[in-house]
Amino acid sequence: MKRKSTKKIILEKALEHFSKQGYAGASIRQIARSVGIRESAIYNHFESKEEIFLALLYQFKSQTISKEILNDELLDQLSNPENFLKVFTRRLIDFWNTPQERKFIRVLLMEQFTKIGSSEISISEYLTDLRSICKLIFGEMSKNGIIKKFDTVVLADEFAAFLFLLRSEKISGDEKLPITKIYDLAEMHVDFFWNSVKA
Amino acid sequence: MKRKSTKKIILEKALEHFSKQGYAGASIRQIARSVGIRESAIYNHFESKEEIFLALLYQFKSQTISKEILNDELLDQLSNPENFLKVFTRRLIDFWNTPQERKFIRVLLMEQFTKIGSSEISISEYLTDLRSICKLIFGEMSKNGIIKKFDTVVLADEFAAFLFLLRSEKISGDEKLPITKIYDLAEMHVDFFWNSVKA
DNA sequence: GTCTATAAGGAGATAGAC
DNA sequence: GTCTATCTCCTTATAGAC
Structure with a gap:
């Protein structure tokens, strides 16, 4: 039983926050907290908040x-x-x-x-x-x-x-x-x- | 020919910014700039950003x-x-x-x-x-x-x-x-x- | 890959002069 | 009613240790 990659969990939690507060209203901080890591660790997986959003768009577009x-x-x-x-x-x-x-x-x-x-x-x-x-x-x-x-x-x-x-x-x-x-x-x-x- | 009250202009400009960037994405600062006054002057007409938004809701509800x-x-x-x-x-x-x-x-x-x-x-x-x-x-x-x-x-x-x-x-x-x-x-x-x- | 620490700036909001 | 100045907090993002 493989654990979900951190990257996937970030996307998951980001979607959750975006869907509740919108893009501008949701913060990296909240997302990191939900994932269970620090904000800075997010940047190991995505270059910016924008990139997280675009990754989500791409995922659902397919x-x-x-x-x-x-x-x-x-x-x-x-x-x-x-x-x-x-x-x-x-x-x-x-x-x-x-x-x-x-x-x-x-x-x-x-x-x-x-x-x-x-x-x-x-x-x-x-x-x-x-x-x-x-x-x-x-x-x-x-x-x-x-x-x-x-x-x-x-x-x-x-x-x-x-x-x-x-x-x-x-x-x-x-x-x-x-x-x-x-x-x-x-x-x-x-x-x-x-x-x-x-x- | 009467000039529009500042309060009305604030509501007008706020609607414009909210409609472009959403509530969270728009700032008092931007709205004040559009109106042509300082942020602090806004607070003479509305108690908070939230109150501006609710005033808009009320206006259109009627x-x-x-x-x-x-x-x-x-x-x-x-x-x-x-x-x-x-x-x-x-x-x-x-x-x-x-x-x-x-x-x-x-x-x-x-x-x-x-x-x-x-x-x-x-x-x-x-x-x-x-x-x-x-x-x-x-x-x-x-x-x-x-x-x-x-x-x-x-x-x-x-x-x-x-x-x-x-x-x-x-x-x-x-x-x-x-x-x-x-x-x-x-x-x-x-x-x-x-x-x-x-x- | 995650941490601590911190930078740099923008946010909402208030105090007090005019 | 508007101004300047300022407070405090939160934001995105980076540097560097582990």
Whole structure:
């Protein structure tokens, strides 16, 4: 049983502090304390506070919905499209509801307008992933005549906007909703959406 | 021609700095410099940085969509519901697109997870306004048989979620979209929505 | 890789003159 | 109501011993 590297623990604790107080509000001192080392020891692993933040951004950038959620088993269900949407949405919620993702989206929402280093932090960039997968899905359904003819960009946005608000407000928010309630809200959304688009 | 009071200018400049760097990232020193006075002079108007922030929160809390947007002229158009939704949405966008509102929503998004003073800053609270007006509108339409029978809470959320994302991402975001493009996106949303709900 | 010690500066806030 | 001067604390970051 290998111990986690100090570097990983620093990233972990940094994410925790950033997600609670924002980048500017969190200090190296607090992070070091959480890790259990002195501030100066942090600099053995990262050159600056900024570098810690950018390392976190990078880490989460490499996680994509397609990698985490879409697999053959799910894609097989495309023959039953309404059910497919429900399963897809449910998996999305489970993924977003992991502690790491909950914290990360908070950081993203908080820092989307601040410039840290040369990096522009934009929500849009992280929404692109969900949007393009939706476009793919609805494009396929449209081609097969399963749904009415719509602009797939509009469809993707209509489907994703609600989910994104659900994520920001209900999944990662401070309001502690039970997960079953979140599933319910999502299912009502899929119902409404499916009723609107089905052929 | 009366000059603006120093207090008002402080609030104005504070909002500007908070919206760019967040609460923790902005300093009294910077704000004072923008106003054109020394830091110590600020304390003649506010007891603390926190009080400045809370004053801003209070100021915007008193602005409501119903006060700013809903008037008799608009309500008269309820007989043509699709057009009503379009005019309502357009007015909403114009209101959200004012410099003050653009800045304020940024602050809200940034500080929604931080605790400043004893106040909990939640997006939900500020969304309540839009949600309840939508509930009212769709409740009325439903009663008059203009739209299909739906849970008005679901309808309100489906209608508002897209608009809120539009606001966060496109209206107040850094991506500088021309306002006509935003109108277009909103109109496509109303079209999609209306097609889904009309009786 | 972590420690102690310390530098250098910025923060919020106050005292008291004008 | 604004100023100068100052306090105290906290911040990021570095130097050098172990």
